Amino acid sequence: xxxxxxxxxxxxxxxxxxxxxxxxxxxxxxxxxxxxxxxxxxxxxxxxxxxxxxxxxxxxxxxxxxxxxxxxxxxxxxxxxxxxxxxxxxxxxxxxxxxxxxxxxxxxxxxxxxxxxxxxxxxxxxxxxxxxxxxxxxxxxxxxxxxxxxxxxxxxxxxxxxxxxxxxxxxxxxxxxxxxxxxxxxxxxxxxxxxxxxxxxxxxxxxxxxxx
Amino acid sequence: xxxxxxxxxxxxxxxxxxxxxxxxxxxxxxxxxxxxxxxxxxxxxxxxxxxxxxxxxxxxxxxxxxxxxxxxxxxxxxxxxxxxxxxxxxxxxxxxxxxxxxxxxxxxxxxxxxxxxxxxxxxxxxxxxxxxxxxxxxxxxxxxxxxxxxxxxxxxxxxxxxxxxxxxxxxxxxxxxxxxxxxxxxxxxxxxxxxxxxxxxxxxxxxxxxxxxxxxxxxxxxxxxxxxxxxxxxxxxxxxxxxxxxxxxxxxxxxxxxxxxxxxxxxxxxxxxxxxxxxxxxxxxxxxxxxxxxxxxxxxxxxxxxxxxxxxxxxxxxxxxxxxxxxxxxxxxxxxxxxxxxxxxxxxxxxxxxxxxxxxxxxxxxxxxxxxxxxxxxxxxxxxxxxxxxxxxxxxxxxxxxxxxxxxxxxxxxxxxxxxxxxxxxxxxxxxxxxxxxxxxxxxxxxxxxxxxxxxxxxxxxxxxxxxxxxxxxxxxxxxxxxxxxxxxxxxxxxxxxxxxxxxxxxxxxxxxxxxxxxxxxxxxxxxxxxxxxxxxxxxxxxxxxxxxxxxxxxxxxxxxxxxxxxxxxxxxxxxxxxxxxxxxxxxxxxxxxxxxxxxxxxxxxxxxxxxxxxx
Numbered sequence: 155x156x157x158x159x160x161x162x163x164x165x166x167x168x169x170x171x172x173x174x175x176x177x178x179x180x181x182x183x184x185x186x187x188x189x190x191x192x193x194x195x196x197x198x199x200x201x202x203x204x205x206x207x208x209x210x211x212x213x214x215x216x217x218x219x220x221x222x223x224x225x226x227x228x229x230x231x232x233x234x235x236x237x238x239x240x241x242x243x244x245x246x247x248x249x250x251x252x253x254x255x256x257x258x259x260x261x262x263x264x265x266x267x268x269x270x271x272x273x274x275x276x277x278x279x280x281x282x283x284x285x286x287x288x289x290x291x292x293x294x295x296x297x298x299x300x301x302x303x304x305x306x307x308x309x310x311x312x313x314x315x316x317x318x319x320x321x322x323x324x325x326x327x328x329x330x331x332x333x334x335x336x337x338x339x340x341x342x343x344x345x346x347x348x349x350x351x352x353x354x355x356x357x358x359x360x361x362x363x364x365x366x
Numbered sequence: 367x368x369x370x371x372x373x374x375x376x377x378x379x380x381x382x383x384x385x386x387x388x389x390x391x392x393x394x395x396x397x398x399x400x401x402x403x404x405x406x407x408x409x410x411x412x413x414x415x416x417x418x419x420x421x422x423x424x425x426x427x428x429x430x431x432x433x434x435x436x437x438x439x440x441x442x443x444x445x446x447x448x449x450x451x452x453x454x455x456x457x458x459x460x461x462x463x464x465x466x467x468x469x470x471x472x473x474x475x476x477x478x479x480x481x482x483x484x485x486x487x488x489x490x491x492x493x494x495x496x497x498x499x500x501x502x503x504x505x506x507x508x509x510x511x512x513x514x515x516x517x518x519x520x521x522x523x524x525x526x527x528x529x530x531x532x533x534x535x536x537x538x539x540x541x542x543x544x545x546x547x548x549x550x551x552x553x554x555x556x557x558x559x560x561x562x563x564x565x566x567x568x569x570x571x572x573x574x575x576x577x578x579x580x581x582x583x584x585x586x587x588x589x590x591x592x593x594x595x596x597x598x599x600x601x602x603x604x605x606x607x608x609x610x611x612x613x614x615x616x617x618x619x620x621x622x623x624x625x626x627x628x629x630x631x632x633x634x635x636x637x638x639x640x641x642x643x644x645x646x647x648x649x650x651x652x653x654x655x656x657x658x659x660x661x662x663x664x665x666x667x668x669x670x671x672x673x674x675x676x677x678x679x680x681x682x683x684x685x686x687x688x689x690x691x692x693x694x695x696x697x698x699x700x701x702x703x704x705x706x707x708x709x710x711x712x713x714x715x716x717x718x719x720x721x722x723x724x725x726x727x728x729x730x731x732x733x734x735x736x737x738x739x740x741x742x743x744x745x746x747x748x749x750x751x752x753x754x755x756x757x758x759x760x761x762x763x764x765x766x767x768x769x770x771x772x773x774x775x776x777x778x779x780x781x782x783x784x785x786x787x788x789x790x791x792x793x794x795x796x797x798x799x800x801x802x803x804x805x806x807x808x809x810x811x812x813x814x815x816x817x818x819x820x821x822x823x824x825x826x827x828x829x830x831x832x833x834x835x836x837x838x839x840x841x842x843x844x845x846x847x848x849x850x851x852x853x854x855x856x857x858x859x860x861x862x863x864x865x866x867x868x869x870x871x872x873x874x875x876x877x878x879x880x881x882x883x884x885x886x887x888x889x890x891x892x893x894x895x896x897x898x899x900x901x902x903x904x905x906x907x908x909x910x911x912x913x914x915x916x917x918x919x920x921x922x923x924x925x926x927x928x929x930x931x932x933x934x935x936x937x938x939x940x941x942x943x944x945x946x947x948x949x950x951x952x953x954x955x956x957x958x959x960x961x962x963x964x965x966x967x968x969x970x971x972x973x974x975x976x977x978x979x980x981x982x
Binding site: 197199200203204237239240241242243244247249250252253254288290291292294295296298299300349351353 | 742747861864866
């Protein structure tokens with residue numbers, strides 16, 4: 155297993171080795187990413203009460219690259235799910251309806267395995283602090299709001315789209331000042347506990363990242 | 367074998383040729399209806415569209431467009447040889463430009479085209495006829511606006527404008543070069559020009575001009591001129607009603623005694639009575655013969671089995687009477703039980719009798735009991751579901767603490783309802799049942815008919831107006847079913863999953879101390895806040911102060927959970943008072959207050975007595 159992982163990582167790095175002698179080019183410092191995917195809450199009864207194990211997640215992040223391999227930024231997310239409400243004194247009878255929403259705010263640092271501006275596969279990993287805001291609305295009742303502190307870790311792979319469409323890449327740079335566009339997939343784990351309940355869970359996300 | 371094939375081939379070719387010929391030879395009638403229920407069945411010669419623009423685009427040379435009642439807004443353009451565009455009911459078929467541009471433009475149509483039985487409203491120009499040699503504009507109403515023009519001819523000749531009613535336009539007919547025949551029209555209350563100066567003076571016959579400004583009409587009434595025959599000036603045409611601000615409620619039919627009756631050109635006859643043509647949109651050979659829709663229908667119940675129906679008169683001189691339709695289902699007037707006769711009841715007594723009585727109506731028997739299917743808790747309420755019962759017109763929910771007899775609510779004709787305003791918790795277990803109510807309900811509509819419509823019964827078709835707006839009434843005693851099965855349940859505050867503390871608003875410290883916002887002790891404090899603090903100024907001030915400082919204290923308590931038992935103990939008196947105030951009846955509260963007062967009074971008395979004793 156370990157050998158396989160090392161082999162995959164080595165394959166990712168091959169393009170870097172191929173372009174390592176390129177001339178010095180202007181390198182972007184800022185990036186903006188948009189992503190969407192599924193979030194599986196770390197709540198034991200979630201599937202029972204909501205009928206499915208996950209909920210949709212949407213996010214956006216802005217980051218600054220100190221060097222090409224290290225960036226720090228802020229990420230905002232939005233997750234929401236509708237389901238029945240519970241009547242605790244009726245043996246948790248499912249009745250009525252409720253809406254459960256999360257608004258995670260993540261401050262993160264990410265380390266990227268990028269060694270060349272034209273490297274087409276970039277693995278990355280990182281993590282940081284999480285402030286998880288929550289809101290619960292049972293139909294006909296007042297809204298419950300709050301927040302919890304926690305952390306998150308994430309890792310993924312970015313695919314440089316410029317390699318696939320150099321013409322489009324040039325246009326993006328000329329018209330919008332975007333140096334690189336990446337398509338990425340990532341996994342994320344979040345933990346933010348309030349009253350012994352972990353509001354976090356595991357996310358599977360995909361999106362686009364623009365460097366400018 | 368060969369012979370058989372030959373004959374088969376010949377038959378197929380012949381059929382194809384005949385079919386192709388038929389397809390190219392027959393013109394289509396394209397119906398435009400905003401309500402698909404108005405569409406006739408599609409045939410090889412009839413097709414229906416919901417949109418006038420689509421119909422115009424799809425129309426081919428020689429086709430006719432028939433527009434069902436409704437308001438069609440837009441700037442419609444016809445630039446191909448369509449045979450006609452007509453409304454199926456003049457008073458209810460509106461073409462509107464929404465105040466901008468022309469409602470209808472006829473441009474470059476080389477064949478004869480007829481525009482009839484439409485009402486043009488809210489347009490800068492009602493109809494523009496451009497480079498179209500033969501346009502016949504007949505039996506329309508123009509109320510385009512007091513700054514607008516009804517008809518504008520541009521490089522078009524040899525057209526006819528007959529039997530139209532022009533009312534409250536700025537200009538009625540303007541033209542650059544046209545030679546048009548203008549006959550049997552009513553020009554009423556235009557603010558500028560009835561007929562523009564460039565219109566040829568030939569054939570202006572049997573028109574009425576009324577309420578013209580000092581500057582108009584441009585056409586002078588010359589009784590001796592050959593081509594100015596039969597015109598009438600300055601006589602009220604006597605419309606039924608033009609005072610309503612809603613154009614849809616204006617009835618431009620003619621009253622008895624109108625000078626326009628039988629005053630049209632002697633060569634024309636009325637379709638409605640075969641006499642000499644009337645002037646205006648409802649006279650002449652192609653007039654709409656459907657009377658104006660009845661307004662103001664109302665029903666009232668006199669006795670348990672009798673209802674009275676009243677309506678506004680339709681005073682058009684052609685109307686001969688009314689029909690009263692009734693039934694027990696909305697829109698279905700199939701009643702047979704009235705002593706006065708089965709629906710419709712025909713009143714051929716002229717237009718002045720505007721009421722009718724329906725007696726001997728069925729009084730409904732009690733319905734069966736519904737079945738109460740479920741109750742489910744809500745915060746301060748119970749949600750109920752029950753089965754529908756045949757014949758029920760409404761349902762009554764009965765409930766109370768350990769009895770169904772305390773409260774009852776008529777909830778209408780529904781099969782679910784949520785009782786609100788209840789106290790939460792198992793100590794407040796309510797018995798709930800439902801009963802059904804049945805009462806005879808009648809739906810009534812009225813129509814008007816003319817002399818040829820007295821024996822038919824086809825509302826909205828020729829000679830009888832469309833149904834009026836429906837009136838509804840319940841009559842007879844309401845009959846109640848036995849009670850349904852009884853279910854018992856108690857309300858409670860629901861929680862979402864996961865059950866999280868409310869750190870936004872609410873009982874911050876108590877929530878932190880007890881761990882959950884839905885904890886009964888926290889809920890008691892919340893209810894105390896809602897009932898006793900938020901209902902007065904000082905209480906609200908305290909809540910505001912607490913909302914400002916409470917979250918910080920709660921956060922500190924979350925960070926120091928070892929203090930939570932202490933805080934819970936400190937909160938006990940407040941929670942106890944809250945439980946007492948929200949869970950006990952008023953009498954018990956007053957009794958306790960009286961007892962406290964007596965104790966205090968006794969203590970005060972003792973202290974005073976002992977003080978005096980000391981002094982002696």
